[in-house]
Amino acid sequence: MELKAFIVEDNATIRENLIGALEELASIKVLGWAETESDARGWLSQPGAAWDLAIVDLFLKQGSGLGILDALRGRRPGQRVVVLSNYATTDMRKRCSQLGADAVFDKSNEIDALIDYCMQQSHARA
Template sequence: MKVLLVEDYAPIRERLCDLVRTVPGAYIVAEAEEPSIAVAAIEANDPAVVIIDLQLKAGTSGLTILKWVREHRPQIAVIVLSNSAYAQMRKTCLELGAKLFLDKASEFVQLRGALVDLASRRA
């Protein structure tokens, strides 16, 4: 299962890479730090899953990517993993088509289970 990471903070990106490596059948196809790079990586790699942080470099937003995916590649499962875990932001992301919204601070550990579930459905 191809996974694309969209995270601008290198230590978190490393942690995500390590976590994805523990999921049978899952592997990172690309990493991006901003929306334009993420969209290009999606087009080039056709991932099954995109994990998106909402607050990216230079004030850009992961919402841009989420909207693009829903319009152009709705088959991709999007998981939002963010520190912006306000109820309204969670609701907005889910309404825009995110499969899952996780708070980095309190729900990070749920990410592996979600990826295992997605990988088993694809197998």
């Protein structure tokens, strides 16, 4: 089953490569993307927003991925939020988990783990 995802990433090259990899390898349909906390919060918090997975970077053009995590604490059951960041330290992973992240992945060496996570989520919904 195809997951519907929203990407929060302000680096265009990373975002485009990520979208391509997710759509090709992990049965993901990307519904949209945002570069700022406020744009992401607005889109993801819409009543009836039909997303299954949000992939959030921590450092954005404006705001922070931590603010997005906090805003999504009341998301619908089954909606997953993961962090994809170059700053996936032990302390940051703990903070993200406290704010409701379902998983945290390091951009530099855990892209395969993110793809595996997405595939598991797709299979779980099937």
